[in-house]
Amino acid sequence: MKSILKYSFILLFIASGCMVNAQIPKSEKQYLIEFFKGTIGEQWQNTWNLKADPSSWYGVEINDGHVVGLKLYRNNLSGKIPSGIAVLKNLKSLNLSFNTLAGNLPKDIFELGTLKSLRLEMNKLSGALPQDYSKMKNLEDLSLFNNLFQGAIPSGIGELENLKALNLSSNYLEGRLPKSIEKLANLERLELFGNKLTGPIEVDLGKLINLRELILSYNEFEGDLPSSMATLSNLEFVQLQGNDFRSLNSLLRMQSQNLTIFDCDDEFLNMKFGNHEAIKPCLVDTKLEDVKRN
Template identity: 70%
Template sequence: MKNVINFTCIVLFMTCSYLVNAQIPEKEKQYLIDFNKSTVGEQWQRKWDLKSDPATWHGVEVANGHVVGLKLYRNNLTGAIPNGISALSHLKSLNLAFNVIEGELPKDLFSLQKLSSLRLEMNKISGTLPQDFSKMAALEELSMFNNLFQGEIPDGIGEISNLKTLNLSSNYLEGSLPKSLEKLEKLERLELFGNKLAGAIEVDLGRLVNLREIILSYNKFEGDLPSGMATLSNLEFVQLQGNDFRSLNSLLRMQSTKLAVFDSDDEFLNLKFGTGEINRTRIVDTKYEDAKRN
């Protein structure tokens, strides 16, 4: 009887192991192989053994028989992200930050309906941002700072209703802020440092009630800063310097009691809200966080 029980346990264990390590669909595996080739996998710091189970490959996360994560942060990826990434239809997290990826993003990247985190910062990705984000309702984090993106921030970005972090700093984006941004009521971090964005800000910033960080420094914004910004009670980190704002007087009534950093070209406001810290940009903090979060 004991032997029968032991045999049954072994069978159950082997069955469970098989289910856990079951091969992903062939189309998902093939895309990963194509991705490896397109980004010069033989030069990666942590390479893949393409003869082994994809679930064992560095940065590949598999759950319920599908690829749900691709995290190849700081792994010496070069080349371009190949078309066909929609094959990874269960992907929830894509982190390719701090590599040397070039070229434009595949259009089908923005059709991944389950993606909640997209991090492509510190690469050399070029092109423009897509107009349509309607399929990305699950996205909470969009971080693509320090790339070569051009053109305007599309109005469609307001469709990402669950977005909490938007970081497009240090690119070559131009034009005005799309008014659709005010629909992102869950947004906590808005970071647009060091672009060529210009004109008056027509966005009702007061609607972004969860905003903790707003980084608009070193652009070409002008006119009066929207008065609604003063009502944001959760603000902790504000950088507005290096623009052509006519007036920041609306911030004299700032309601937030949580400010840790405040930088602007108005010395009176800097004294009123400043913390005495050396001026710094959110970019510096982000690099530090990325090193911890990978």
């Protein structure tokens, strides 16, 4: 009988510990409630019962008593993202893609130093991108494509030293590609399709030694393509068409043996490098990769 009571006590102790572990600080819970209200949570596809514990709320991931994930993609969110999100100081993944969120981004999103993945693509977000990214040393994935962002690409993006994927395609960004991009030594995917970017590319692309996908198509780039691009041996997917490049001759010395898709405005180079049976739209990651990439 004593052993049964002892075993029951242990189970009760473990269960109590789990309940404590699931609870989150009041400040984090309050922000989630404000987020719910600001994005018209009553109309979400998978809504929250605000009277229930946050650990039961759809898309909320909790670990060690803190919110570490907020994943509400394809959930019929609208309205605006409320400011104050920096209170979720343990957040590692924020995925609000494929909704109809509007308005400017709260600046304090970019104060989340633990964030590894920020995916806000396929919304109606607008305004200029923030200038300061110095606190986001852990960010690996920044995906903002298919929104209404305007202005220049901030040079501060070069501070994202661990960034592997940068997708700003299908916005209204203009001006030159900031030279600071060349500092992103871990970058594997650079996608800028369908903006209003102009001028010569003065970025030393050869420094992006891990680059696998380079998508610059349908902008207003001009001048000669940087010759260092030819040294990128890991390139698999390249699209350059729809620009005003004066010369692409440097690509004749392309060293990559991994190219599967290549498209530019030079038919000779297309025949030399392209795999036209496999050509697909430039927004390569508009297909849902949420399970794989989160």
